[in-house]
Amino acid sequence: MLSTPDIPVGATRYRERATNAFDKASIASLSPAAITGLTKEELLDVIRSAEFPPSALRYERLRFLKRPELERMAYIASHCCRLRGY
Secondary structure, three states, rough: OOOOOOOOOOHHHHHHHHOOOOOOHHHHHHOHHHHOOOOOHHHHHHHHHOOOOHHHHHHHHHHHHHHHHHHHHHHHHHHHHOOOOO
């Protein structure tokens, strides 16, 4: 089995099951109020789909974070996508 060192552990497993992942343009357009209204699973999708540096944490650990931390990371993910021009 080939390994891909540039993909964090758990990311491949996530990408296989992520059928409704957010695209970067929709992440960039999220307002703080919209981020607050997202479910925990949607927040996880936003963070994973943005592929910004802090999400390089092991993807399987994200689900253990509390909601305020996930909202903060989703806001940063949205900001990063806007800075990238999406």
